[in-house]
Amino acid sequence: MNGKKFLSIAIAWIAILICTGQKINAVKIKPFLSHYIEVSEPSDLVYYPENNSFFIVSDNGELYETSLNGKILRKAPIDGVDFEAITLVDNYLYVVEERHRNVLKIDPKSLEVVQTIYIPYAGGRNKSFESIAYIPDMEKFILITEKDPIIIMEFDQNFNKINMTRFTGARDISSATYHLGYLYFLSDEDRTIFKIKPTNYDILKAWKIPVINPEGIVVMPDHTFRILSDDREKMYYFKNPD
Template sequence: MRRLVRPKPVLFMLVLIALVSAGVVAQHFRLFERAWFNLQALRQPVGEASIGLADYRVVLEAQVIEGLDSDVSALTFDPVRKSLFTVTNKNPELIELSLDGKILRRIALVGFGDAEAVEFISEGIYVISDEREQRLIKVRVDDDTQFLDAADAEQMTLGLHVGSNKGFEGLAYDSVGKRLFVAKERDPMLIYEIHGFPHFKPEKTYSVHVVNNPKRDAGLFVRDLSSLQYDERSGHLLALSDESFLVLELDIDGRPLSSLSLLNGRHGLKKRVPQAEGIAMDDDGTLYLTSEPNLFYVFKKP
């Protein structure tokens, strides 16, 4: 009669270690929260107020931005010029792009440090962020602008979480509420709301208020924040994460409503977006994405 062979304790330990490791990895990448959100999204239809990211499909994929060797970082739509602006950080430049990803002009940036984000504020007015020094720099651009010097510009430094090399990675602006959203990449991952900067009447006294929402930020099931986009029509915020390959739509209370995956096979993508760094939305709701080093994407609703 054969004796039953009992599993060795070593096997139990290996299985246990594997399970614990899988759980740690899943928690690290917020996979449990993401799976729960996807399940809820399947059970509950998206409301009419939602942007509805799940419906978007790629119409221009991984187009190389010709003539650009440096890493693109961030993206913003200029509704006046009907064009896009991005910044490069290795060789600092402010670059204007057409809506099909062609370079229209290049503006040298002097003294901007690690330029990481740019945001349209009003006609001819933009804010550029310096990630490492946590500076926000207001600049004026017209048809004759050939270079911008930070020393000549109005700027402010927040000085939050000094010493971290994961600084201000994304900007978005609410022109009605006069709020500038600033995304801190991670460690910790935060979204600040700045009231009072930039200001438009320098001859008058003004004050700057910085507000954050820990409850909203804790509910973001992404690994990092690369870029932001504020939608004036819905009042919702889009948050882009390159490490999670995801765009999240947040309602006015900061609750996730819909998502757009940047993995291959999703939303018509043949390949995953390698390192998404910038997102912008135009007046028609078309989404534009940039990915390092120099790739350009367009997503539209059918």
């Protein structure tokens, strides 16, 4: 084989690799507001309509209720290790403890843990469940591993596993939420919000966001996005391009 042949094969091979994988063009969007919050190393948030507040979890295993501008109102007396995801279903909070593979069911009024559900996963200690969401039409929870690989695990309301799907549209998924018939996934490494079809997890749209280390997403009742940056400990506001 001469040098030219080797080079041609190498270029062809690189082209094949570049063209593989699910591709979608992400539109760049910019925040219209951002501010610091009082929670250290925030990793996810959920809107709590009853108090018009947020519940925010942190990498340090802490759960806070905060005002909409991020001021701490209450701290849960829970000795967690690393909380990475949170959602609200039927007036209970569901908090994911990544390293210990636990989902904690918490009463948002008393902030007490009412149930701990262990979900085995042998993958990376810090690459386990980073996202939780509930799909009300299908009455199922989904838990998503962060990366290597990204696996969407589906559970019934009692957390019995019913399905597993690989997601290849991003390098990682750091948060997920459900809003008006669609899932929204957030990728930290790709800095992208994905609008996802809940029935087959196809990517419908994608928006690129200029945020360092985005780890939490929620869609507000006015349809705007709130994004949390872990490293910057800031909250960013985005208009929903839909």
